[in-house]
Amino acid sequence: MSKKRLYELAKELGLSSKELINKAREANININNHMSNIESDEEKAIRELFIKKNDKKTDNKVNVTVDNKQKTALNKSSLISKEQNKDTAIEDYDGDFNKKEESKKIKKAVPAKKPDKPVKRGNFRNDRKRGRPMPSQPVKEEPSGPKKPIKVGNSISVKDLSEKTGKTVAEIIKKLLLLGIVATINQELDYDTAALIAGEFGISIEKAVDKDDEELLLNDTEDKEEDLKPRPPVVTIMGHVDHGKTSLLDAVRQTNVIATEAGGITQHIGAYTVNIEGKKIAFLDTPGHEAFTAMRARGAKVTDIAILVVAADDGVMPQTIEAINHAKAANVTIIVAINKIDKPGANPDRVKQELTEHGLLAEDWGGDTICVPVSAKKKIGIENLLEMVLLVAEMQELKANPNRKAKGTVIEAKLDKSRGPIATVLVQNGTLNVGDFFIVGTTYGKVRTMTDDKGKAVKKAGPSTPVEITGLSEVPDAGDIFIIVADEKVARQISDKRKEKYRQEHLQSNQRISLDDLFSQIQAGKVKELNLIVKADVQGSVEALKQSLERLSNDEVKIKAIHGGVGAITETDVMFASASNAIIIGFNVRPQAAAVTLSEKDKVDIRLYRVIYDAIEDIESAMKGMLEPEYKEVVLGHAEVRAIFKASSIGTIAGCYVTDGKINRNNEVRVVRDGVVIHEGKISSLKRFKDDAKEVNTGFECGISLDKFNDIKEGDVIESFTMEAVPRK
Ligand SMILES: Nc1nc2c(ncn2[C@@H]2O[C@H](COP(=O)(O)OP(=O)(O)OP(=O)(O)O)[C@@H](O)[C@H]2O)c(=O)[nH]1
Numbered sequence: 110m111s112k113k114r115l116y117e118l119a120k121e122l123g124l125s126s127k128e129l130i131n132k133a134r135e136a137n138i139n140i141n142n143h144m145s146n147i148e149s150d151e152e153k154a155i156r157e158l159f160i161k162k163n164d165k166k167t168d169n170k171v172n173v174t175v176d177n178k179q180k181t182a183l184n185k186s187s188l189i190s191k192e193q194n195k196d197t198a199i200e201d202y203d204g205d206f207n208k209k210e211e212s213k214k215i216k217k218a219v220p221a222k223k224p225d226k227p228v229k230r231g232n233f234r235n236d237r238k239r240g241r242p243m244p245s246q247p248v249k250e251e252p253s254g255p256k257k258p259i260k261v262g263n264s265i266s267v268k269d270l271s272e273k274t275g276k277t278v279a280e281i282i283k284k285l286l287l288l289g290i291v292a293t294i295n296q297e298l299d300y301d302t303a304a305l306i307a308g309e310f311g312i313s314i315e316k317a318v319d320k321d322d323e324e325l326l327l328n329d330t331e332d333k334e335e336d337l338k339p340r341p342p343v344v345t346i347m348g349h350v351d352h353g354k355t356s357l358l359d360a361v362r363q364t365n366v367i368a369t370e371a372g373g374i375t376q377h378i379g380a381y382t383v384n385i386e387g388k389k390i391a392f393l394d395t396p397g398h399e400a401f402t403a404m405r406a407r408g409a410k411v412t413d414i415a416i417l418v419v420a421a422d423d424g425v426m427p428q429t430i431e432a433i434n435h436a437k438a439a440n441v442t443i444i445v446a447i448n449k450i451d452k453p454g455a456n457p458d459r460v461k462q463e464l465t466e467h468g469l470l471a472e473d474w475g476g477d478t479i480c481v482p483v484s485a486k487k488k489i490g491i492e493n494l495l496e497m498v499l500l501v502a503e504m505q506e507l508k509a510n511p512n513r514k515a516k517g518t519v520i521e522a523k524l525d526k527s528r529g530p531i532a533t534v535l536v537q538n539g540t541l542n543v544g545d546f547f548i549v550g551t552t553y554g555k556v557r558t559m560t561d562d563k564g565k566a567v568k569k570a571g572p573s574t575p576v577e578i579t580g581l582s583e584v585p586d587a588g589d590i591f592i593i594v595a596d597e598k599v600a601r602q603i604s605d606k607r608k609e610k611y612r613q614e615h616l617q618s619n620q621r622i623s624l625d626d627l628f629s630q631i632q633a634g635k636v637k638e639l640n641l642i643v644k645a646d647v648q649g650s651v652e653a654l655k656q657s658l659e660r661l662s663n664d665e666v667k668i669k670a671i672h673g674g675v676g677a678i679t680e681t682d683v684m685f686a687s688a689s690n691a692i693i694i695g696f697n698v699r700p701q702a703a704a705v706t707l708s709e710k711d712k713v714d715i716r717l718y719r720v721i722y723d724a725i726e727d728i729e730s731a732m733k734g735m736l737e738p739e740y741k742e743v744v745l746g747h748a749e750v751r752a753i754f755k756a757s758s759i760g761t762i763a764g765c766y767v768t769d770g771k772i773n774r775n776n777e778v779r780v781v782r783d784g785v786v787i788h789e790g791k792i793s794s795l796k797r798f799k800d801d802a803k804e805v806n807t808g809f810e811c812g813i814s815l816d817k818f819n820d821i822k823e824g825d826v827i828e829s830f831t832m833e834a835v836p837r838k
Pocket residue numbers: 348349350351352353354355356357396448449450451452483484485486487
C-alpha cells in the first residue's frame with residue numbers, strides 16, 4: 110500500500126497541514142513537514158486522535174472551526190475521495206448543524222478558533238516589516254521647563270521649540286532677536302541655534318535622530334495578532350536564461366484568465382494576481398533574480414515564495430545556482446518548476462540530482478523541496494504548480510491586517526506623458542484607498558486613481574494586491590517603501606525631512622563641478638570623470654543626448670550620463686546631481702522652482718539648451734579645459750647680476766640690469782651660471798631703488814632677492830619664465 114503524504118491526509122480531514130502536524134505531535138507522532146510520508150498505522154492513529162478530539166469539541170458545544178480555506182480543501186478533497194470525505198470530513202466536522210447553515214457558521218466560528226486551540230505557533234513567519242513601537246513620548250514639561258534634555262532633530266520650528274521647552278513663542282523670538290535673528294513662528298531653526306536658545310533658558314538639548322521624528326509622524330503601530338488575517342502569497346519566478354521564466358509567467362496568467370474571466374485583457378503593470386479556486390496568488394512580473402535582488406538591496410522584502418524554473422532538457426545552470434543563492438539569502442522558500450517536460454530530451458531526474466548538489470533535495474527523494482514537472486509551452490502541470498504554491502503559502506501562515514493604513518513597495522514606476530508619474534505598488538499590509546496621502550522614498554502624493562492588473566479602476570486594494578496608482582509628485586524608484594500617512598501636511602513634512610537628510614548625506618561641500626570652472630577643479634582635484642544627468646522633453650532626445658555626450662569621452666576624460674529621464678528637472682534630479690557631483694543638462698525642459706532653489710543652495714550646475722548641438726559643443730569646449738593641458742615654457746626676459754649686497758634682514762640682494770624682455774615679480778625665475786641652471790624658484794622681492802616693483806622692463810636696473818636661495822653671484826643670469834597651457838584639439 111502506498112504511503113500517504115501528510116498534506117494529502119490534511120486535505121482529506123479538511124485541516125491545514127500545520128494543524129495536522131501540531132495534532133500529530135501532541136500524540137507523539139513525529140512528522141517533519143507537510144511532505145512527509147505517513148505510515149498506515151500512523152494515519153490511523155491520527156484519524157482516531159482527530160475524531161476523538163472533535164467529538165469532545167462537539168460535546169462541549171464549541172463550534173467547529175472550519176474556515177474558508179479548509180472549506181475549499183474540503184470541497185477539493187471530494188475530488189480525490191468523495192466517499193471518504195462524506196465519512197470523515199463532513200460528518201466529523203459538521204456535527205450537529207445542517208449543511209445550509211454551514212457557511213454562515215463557519216465564518217462566525219473563525220474568531221473562536223484561537224482560544225479553542227492553544228496550539229503554539231512556533232515558526233510564525235511574517236514578512237512584513239514590523240513597525241517598531243512608538244518612541245517614548247516627548248518629555249512632559251513642568252512650568253519651569255523640563256529637567257531632561259529635550260530632543261531636537263536637524264531643525265525645529267520656533268513653534269515646536271516653544272512647545273518642547275514650555276516657553277512662549279514670544280519669549281523665543283525675543284531671545285532670537287537678541288542673537289540678531291529675526292524669526293517668525295513657523296521659521297525653522299537649525300539644531301545649533303535651537304540649542305543656543307534652549308541654553309538661554311537653562312534647558313539642555315539633545316540631538317534626536319531624524320528617524321524619531323519620522324516615526325512619530327508615521328505613527329506606525331504593530332498589528333495585534335487578532336487583527337491579522339491570511340493574505341495571498343507573493344511569488345517571484347527565477348531561473349537560468351531561456352529556461353522558460355517568461356513562458357511560465359504567461360502560462361500562469363493565461364491559465365487564470367481562461368478559468369476566471371475569459372477574454373479579459375491583462376495589463377502589464379509589473380505584477381498580477383491569479384485566482385485558484387477562490388484563493389489568490391500575486392506574481393511579480395519581472396522574471397529573474399536581478400530584479401529581486403535589486404529590490405532587496407533597497408531594503409524591500411516583497412517575495413514570499415520563489416519559483417525556480419529549471420529546463421528539464423538543460424538542467425542546473427549558472428543562473429540557476431545564482432537564483433538559488435539569492436533566494437536562500439533572502440530566506441525565501443523555493444519551489445522548483447521542472448520545465449519543458451514535453452521535450453524529447455527532458456530528464457527531470459537529472460535536474461533533481463543536480464539540485465541536490467545545491468542543497469535542494471526533492472520531496473519524493475526524502476527532502477522538502479517541492480518539484481513540479483511542468484511544460485509552460487504545452488500548459489502541463491501549471492495548476493499543480495499553483496496548488497503547491499498555495500500549499501507552501503498555507504504552511505507559512507502569511508498574514509496581514511487589512512483594517513489599517515496601507516503599507517507596500519513600489520514594484521515599477523514610470524513617467525506617463527498624459528498621466529504624470531505612475532507607480533505599481535504591491536500593498537503588503539493594510540488597505541489602500543483612493544484619496545489616501547502617502548510618502549514613498551523621498552517623494553509623496555495622494556492616490557488619485559488606482560487600476561488593477563486587469564485594467565479595471567478600483568477604489569480599494571487589500572494585502573498582497575498589486576495596483577497601479579497615479580497622483581505622485583515625482584517618479585519613485587522600484588523598491589521604495591510606500592506608506593500611507595495621516596494627511597498631506599505629514600506627507601510633505603516627511604518628504605522634506607527625507608530630502609534634506611538625503612541632501613546632507615550626499616552633499617560633498619565645495620566639490621561641485623560646473624562647466625565654467627571645470628578646468629581649475631580638474632587641476633585641483635584631478636577629476637577624470639564628468640557625470641551628467643540628462644533631462645529632455647522626449648525619450649528619443651534623452652537617448653540621443655546621452656549617446657552623443659558619452660561619445661565625447663576620450664582616454665583622459667570619461668563622460669558618464671548617470672541618469673536620463675523625461676520631464677522637468679526636479680528637486681530629486683538636483684539631489685542626485687549633488688550626490689554624484691554631476692551637471693544637469695536640460696533639453697527643451699525647465700527646472701521646477703524647488704529644483705532651482707536647491708541647485709543654488711547645493712551649487713549644482715544646470716544647463717538648459719534648445720539645440721542638441723549647443724549642448725554637445727558646450728561640453729566639448731569645457732572638456733578642452735578639462736583635459737590636462739600640455740604646457741609650454743615661455744621665456745619672458747633676462748637680467749644680468751652686476752653686484753651683490755648682503756642685508757641681514759633680507760639675505761642676498763642681487764643688483765641687476767634687465768637685458769631683454771621684462772622681469773615680473775610673480776613669475777618664476779631660474780638662475781643660470783655659465784649656461785647651467787643652478788636654481789629655479791620664486792622671487793621674494795623686486796625693487797626699483799627703495800620701492801617694491803611689480804615689473805621691471807628692459808634697460809632698467811633693479812634689486813632682486815630670491816626665495817630660499819642666497820648663493821647668487823656676480824655674472825649670473827636671472828631668466829624669468831612662465832608655463833602656458835596649450836589647449837588640445
Ligand atoms: N518545448 C518547450 N519549450 C519551452 C517551454 N517553455 C519555454 N520554452 C521555450 O524556451 C524558450 C525560452 O523561453 P522564455 O520563456 O523566453 O525563457 P526565459 O527564461 O524567460 O528567458 P530569458 O527571458 O531570456 O531569461 C522559448 O523559445 C520558449 O518557447 C516548454 O515548456 N516547452
